[in-house]
Amino acid sequence: MLQFEEYKVKLNNLAPVLEELRGNLGLEQATREVEELEMKSSQPGFWDDPEASQKIVSRMGALKGKIENYNKMVSSHEDLLTLCELAIEADDESMLEELETGYAELEENINKAKLETLLTGEYDKNNALVSFHAGAGGTEAQDWCEMLYRMYTRWAERHGFTYKIMDYQDGDEAGLKSADIIIEGENAYGYLKGESGVHRLVRISPFDASGRRHTSFSAVEVIPDIPDDSADFEIKPDDYEMQVFRSSGAGGQHINKTSSAVRLIHKATGIVVSCQTERSQFQNKDNCLRMLRSKLVEIKEREHLDKISDIKGDQKKIEWGSQIRSYVFMPYTLAKDTRTAFENTNINAVMDGDIDGFINAYLTAAATGNWASKV
Secondary structure (H helix, E strand, O other), X not given: OHHHHHHHXXXXXXXXXXXXXXXXXXXXXXXXXXXXXHHHHOOOOHHHOHHHHHHHHHHHHHHHHHHHHHHHHHHHHHHHHHHHHHHHHHOOHHHHHHHHHHHHHHHHHHHHHHHHOOOOOOOOOXXXXXXXXXXXXXXXXXXXXXXXXHHHHHHHHHOOOEEEEEEEEEOOOOOEEEEEEEEEOOOHHHHHHHXXXXXXXXEEOOOXXXXXXXXXXXXXXXXXXXXXXXXXXXXXXXXXXXXXXXXXXXXHHHOOOOOOEEEEEEOOOOOEEEEOOOOOHHHHHHHXXXXXXXXXXXXXXXXXXXXXXXXOOOOOOOOOOOEEEEEEOOOOOEEEEOOOOOEEOOHHHHHOOOOHXXXXXXXXXXXXXXXXXXX
């Protein structure tokens, strides 16, 4: 029964970890906020402003989910301790498998909750605006760009997030040239913020009849989605040039084939955003303004500027910089992050959205300053 004694010690060691986690998650404050929001939601006329009401309901749901997840971990901890003591008392080894499974699940949930405590940035709780851009190299790079697009949308689906396509430019023969999506869900930006950068692929190209090995690059940009009411500035019609055009490329299910696609060019900085997925020109324009506002706020914060008007055209350019991660399909299989040295040899799982290891390693390194290479 030595194994049960060992698990009992490990479970007892988790008790102070859970108590510390309660404070780090801010559950007392979350409980108070839920009570305040419930009072607001019970007031007459609460649904007179559906948009504002929906934000309150969404916030309540997120807070209640956080509290519920923690309470489940506490209950699981208590149940496993009871199971352990019963097994020892009854000298019943048949309970070992259940104990092992339960402990592994509890440990995983605690690690996930610990990770959430690292998301302390101003915009970490926001939705994420994710952009994909194929590098030089034609079809090969555009195919790689589409593979990355699939990887991140699969990651979103795995975590119960939803995503909305804002713009999608098909590749010439395969893949995509560029795409913009908004991934919606609690902490979406916080989790994905470390994914910005250049991603490198090494493989035998399916587009090369000679079967030669190719290296391709694509860039991923992640910025927080900034709500209308949280921005400290206003984008006026005189600040941008608006162009209306018909969607280009095959497009498939992504593209609306009317002339309602909209492109906005911010005059002061040269930032260009476009949206062509909605049927209404007005909806596409609203989506463009949403993306433009988010990009401007992100640049303002990154450059430590006092005002949006301080942004210069040369500062806003998205430079490619050095690669953050390499994905090798041949002669071996490996995905490795150059900043944290985290790696995964199951390249198929990675491309199917299993990138939590990379995200966790980045957030941990960002919190501790323990980088494998200069960032």
